[in-house]
Amino acid sequence: MCASASGTHRMAYWEWGDPDNDQVVMCVHGLTRTGRDFDHLAQPLAARYRVIAPDVVGRGRSDWLVDPAAYAIPQYVADMLVLLARLRPARLDWVGTSMGGLIALGLHGAQAMSALLRPARPGPALDAPMELPLGRVVLNDVGPALNLSGLQRISDYVGQAVIFDTFAQAVDYVRSVSAPFGDHSLADWQDISRHVFVEHDGKWQRHYDLRLSQAFARQADVDLDAAQALLWGAYESLPESVLILRGEHSDLLSVQAAHEMLRRNPHAQLVEVANVGHAPMLRSADQIDHIDHFLAG
Template sequence: MKVNEMDYFVNIKGEGPPVVFLHGFTGDTSSWNEVVDRLTHRFTCISIDLIGHGRTDAPEDAERYQMAHAVEDVEAILARCGIGEATFVGYSMGGRVALQLAITRPHLVSHLILESASPGLLTEEERDARRVKDEALAEQILEHGMEEFVNFWEEIPLFETQKRLPATVQAEIRQGRLGQRPIGLANSLRGMGTGAQPSWWDHLSAMEIPVDLLVGELDEKFVGIAKRMKERNPRFTITSFSGYGHAIHVEEPQKFGTMIEDLLHKGGNTNGF
């Protein structure tokens, strides 16, 4: 659908209360397929290819990728779909988009489920340092192409646990990454990277909607982030998946889908899985 002069790919399946799924960096709507298939009998599932990813436009202008614009686009997609408010499930980069939407447009988000996501970096010094790293990676992608980038990306510690997946699943994930466009990923880093987005840590305490934080116990960095987020707002709940890493919905989609279904039915408040 065309929103804000951008062609977005949006996958809509099922009937019932709306649930919006936002993927992570290098992902697309297909990464949610197994999770969505568990939910379509009770919910309308809306998966969005974020700007620069999948089948959505990947403009040359890095400014168009700023998080504020991404949030505006998601808001426009909801309006086009006739949705007043929805539950949002966001993974990593998509979780940061969902969190900013919930903070800046709280009337649109009834329930927030964040998988391995953060409110950004706390200090300007941290953000400056991260922007330098993201710009270097963006230049690497543009200069050397997707295969060299994907080879590098597969080896970062964050995705170490994905090496336990069956070879066929790893090959499918790799092909999905290779199918992305260099300009889309590079500009996503520049506009939507953790260093580019505002810090929302000081806004967490004011959030009143249900917020569920899902983390893999082996992803120590994001387990720590989730604990610090809960310190800011004790109403948040943390669900830790034993034996899994950063991308729980990829490593164990059936178990992850069961948890999402449980949270949607019960409104959160689980302690572990």
């Protein structure tokens, strides 16, 4: 149960591994996806971690917000803090695809900012530390500087109210708009589509709140320089190693931005995924192995 300015909402999450394991890896999906994107990645990670993959509010099994203006990183960060309070991890590593990576930077930045600005108070205080520093972070085709043309491409389809008579038609649609995900078999495309389209009254429709597009369009009008400065500050101060995965043909994370990320954080490393755009789906053995080995140190 989470809260926004308009009331409460529930956030669903999927998990793998020992529920008593306090070593947690949070896997957070992209703008229109769900936590089930991490089904394949979770299998090897569950041997070491309690793997948690939320459906960010407005997607999948989670509730929709009353006010669509709240579909933004600050709300998502607040929801993650509620989930982390429930999980109580001793260590928190993070795998974030696109929006999921921005949520990680927002979470780290919010904690750093509050620690810096919080005034001293007299008298007794809570003994337990309020902050939980991020450990290792995987940023899947995302960073503090994003390509505007890639954002526009996503904006063009995110709010389309497409409805199909059959699941096969929905799969064909996902395959067309998600071609940058790379080459996949028909069975893979069916699996990729299964949790982002849902059957309702005999029709197949998107399994997310179409009003996401309203908030997405409004965020394009914010002061991008100021927003990027905050994201860069959070990225540069991440306390442990960072793995940047970049799709070779990504239109969201440019080559120049990825190399700037390497320059501005000495703990970062870059892996480019061949024949993929935005974003690697973390389903193939090579993509999974990169993350598994990185998180294992």
